Amino acid sequence: MKERKPEKGWKNKVHEIIYEADTPMGKWFDILLFILIIISVLLVMLESVKGIDAEYHKTLFILEWVVTIFFTIEYIARIVSIKKPLKYVLSFYGIIDLMATIPLYLSYIFAGSQALLAIRSLRLLRIFRILKLVRFLGEASQLKKALKASRAKITVFLFAVLILSVILGTVMYLIEGDEAGFTSIPTSIYWTIVTLTTVGYGDIAPITPEGQFIATLIMLVGYGVIAVPTGIVTVEFGRQGQGKKSPGDKGYVHLNTQACPACAKEGHRDDAIYCYNCGSKL
Amino acid sequence: MKERKPEKGWKNKVHEIIYEADTPMGKWFDILLFILIIISVLLVMLESVKGIDAEYHKTLFILEWVVTIFFTIEYIARIVSIKKPLKYVLSFYGIIDLMATIPLYLSYIFAGSQALLAIRSLRLLRIFRILKLVRFLGEASQLKKALKASRAKITVFLFAVLILSVILGTVMYLIEGDEAGFTSIPTSIYWTIVTLTTVGYGDIAPITPEGQFIATLIMLVGYGVIAVPTGIVTVEFGRQGQGKKSPGDKGYVHLNTQACPACAKEGHRDDAIYCYNCGSKL
């Protein structure tokens, strides 16, 4: 019993540092992780620029190893300090963490697997998690709620836009043909969406008068159509603002960043003693 | 009488399956139709890609026949099972259904009429009808109502934009001329709409300083002008939403009124399995 206790204490401490941000150590760890993720993404970016890679290849390679070693330690610590490691390993963030760590090791086994390093940019998503701590939390959650509330409407809308694009794209393919770049129906649909969304690259553009006429119609339709998602989101924002709840209101509870040591679920009540998800003691 | 009844019953059953969706068979038919329409459109798309058509021509051709035969049976069944067949045949969907069915047959009479297959993409519109069944109906009808209510205003607006485009297009034609691609007034108007709607292909772009100056003015006008349809639709959405009472107004944190059977604490998350207070199973 005596042997287990300190070990458990050590694991608990690691868990507190890595998974939570309520202690000073936990905050420092999050800041360090934040910086290292940014650096790791910048490294991948710089390596992709031929000129920079040619000149500073060695420096970049060393830094790459520093980041990889830190990520390896972090990954192992995450597995060790959690009660149900498999749940973490198979979770969304668990898989991303692994994929951000192994490419450099793999590159010694399979040549060219260094390209997988780019997957590391997905680790940026963890930044959203880290930022849960800062004051922007309220704003972000309001944005998220408004977007969630208008999700169904926007889905219906995008679906209608897609069907419209398929029909209009097919029409343009029949009218314009190969010369103007409308080489196939999929390409034609691609062009229609480029036009409807007012992106308008110009890599493909109608050259026949009929094609230009229909393109004009598509643009004017797009003009009215672009108003729809804006309208949906704006109204939703307005609603969020009207019924705004302040921390003093009934039914509003502060959820802290504490993570369950067993299942890593976050968002427990401040006065919670047990995890709401798995029932383990927090 | 005895003879007619079973026949009528058989017709009724077919009618129920094809035109309705309240019976299990009707639902399955709709799902099958949905899938076959998607496949038929994908087939037309794939055939238009030269590389794919060259390699898989035979497979695509067989699938094309499968779809065509199903569509033929469906078309005949629709005519047979309805009381007033002519009304269906001459209806919007009736004409589209026919046009989506016959191209392959026609291709044996008139060479090249296979191009008509592209018309099939119009059958996608039927998907909207099929989707009437699903839960998005509410959202879609709200969207439709808001757009209908703002139709008159948007028509006036588009009309004003068109007149403005003709005038500005003519001015640009006089200023820029052939060199920059403004080869005729219609082309010039096409360019003006491309600019006003902020699509901006760049296939035609002003090169003289005066032309660029006026283009700048057009863009700034377009900046203010693009706000108008958005404003119209947003206000309309807001109005639609005001009289709405729905469970869509999901709160901050989903705390329900469920009480823990062990400690009677309330305010659990909707997805809680265990009590946050005592750890008992809820």
Add this chain to the structure above:
Amino acid sequence: MKERKPEKGWKNKVHEIIYEADTPMGKWFDILLFILIIISVLLVMLESVKGIDAEYHKTLFILEWVVTIFFTIEYIARIVSIKKPLKYVLSFYGIIDLMATIPLYLSYIFAGSQALLAIRSLRLLRIFRILKLVRFLGEASQLKKALKASRAKITVFLFAVLILSVILGTVMYLIEGDEAGFTSIPTSIYWTIVTLTTVGYGDIAPITPEGQFIATLIMLVGYGVIAVPTGIVTVEFGRQGQGKKSPGDKGYVHLNTQACPACAKEGHRDDAIYCYNCGSKL
């Protein structure tokens, strides 16, 4: 006296037909004018298309003369039937009417003055006047009111955008230079506005990494900035809708299309006996 009366009666009748739309004849005249203006603009468009002009030059030329003769008669009738002809001749519409009529005559005196025909597109503005009659009037006036109410705010906004564009354009000129197409500061400012308004032709595009970085910042700024006019107009629309007056309300009077025979001012009350502008009997 006997001589003057019928003349005055004749003049009055012509005035009623041309300037007003309450009599059947007046309505028919407006519709005819509407059609002829559209035709005259289409003629100018078609003439500008080289291929069409080469083939149908004679037909277009004859039609051009038909339109010009009608416009000449209309112009003379407008002068004759009004009490103060000079006021009409020097008014905005008077000048446009003249400029739309004379180019063909002038082309016999000055070679090449046929290009002035393009000015005719300005006559399209009269269509707005003609449309005063139709049911869209209410919608259009609401749009106009909302835009007028937000004019001051949008002016401030466009002014700020312009200053921002000058500063950012100058910065891009210093960074990018001639190679990428940023040949002068005005061109650079043109590019900045093309980018800020999200038009993005691509005729000029940054090629250095620093230029692309600043371009990215400009786009993200434009992202936030494009929201401003939309926000202004939307709020204004919302306000217009709230205080909407229906025909039954107090203080709402129906204004007819009757025009004062002396000063041609429109918009008199149904029960008006004297012109509100010059005091002449209606």
Add this chain to the structure above:
Amino acid sequence: MKERKPEKGWKNKVHEIIYEADTPMGKWFDILLFILIIISVLLVMLESVKGIDAEYHKTLFILEWVVTIFFTIEYIARIVSIKKPLKYVLSFYGIIDLMATIPLYLSYIFAGSQALLAIRSLRLLRIFRILKLVRFLGEASQLKKALKASRAKITVFLFAVLILSVILGTVMYLIEGDEAGFTSIPTSIYWTIVTLTTVGYGDIAPITPEGQFIATLIMLVGYGVIAVPTGIVTVEFGRQGQGKKSPGDKGYVHLNTQACPACAKEGHRDDAIYCYNCGSKL
């Protein structure tokens, strides 16, 4: 004492003219400064156009000197007439004023430093200060307030867009590669932002089917995403308008353009006797 008083009076008068706009002289000075700043920026623009510079080099050079001399006098007068000159010299506007004045002098010492003249465009920012006097002040401050109130939300939003762009840009780099112009991850991210913001230059555009497919997804995402800042700003504008205060309201005070002679802070109450910032007598 007798000697100092008139000097102080002279300094005070200069201070009133340069820093304030309540006296007729002060107003005239502001108008003159406004015009000269516009001219100075136009001069820099015209010099950057090769054709114009070649022909009118001498005229532009003389005008350049006229502007520079006026700016020099103004700069010295600003320093002399203020009680704490160092505060002005090191202030934001103080540094810009200096940088707008010296390039021509520097060009005699360091060849090519004339390029610094472009910095002068920053002086346009002072126009915002001058315009404080005109009636647009109210509108501008309302715009500013709405933008300030939505700053936090827009920051969160732009941050999310940036992370999304890095991830999507990396994906496009892996898919498209060098051929289509996606030469490095930073370039790829640049392209993603160009697409997400619907600018769409077309200097880089996907050519593989997979790339075009993902580009389509990015555009549709951008479609929904562009609605967010608009929604935020619109709701904020709506709020500003609701609680609008009129000059008669309590708690609304008129702030004049008087500037503190000691610290140059503006925006004092009409009945203020001491500067609210440094406590000096006004």
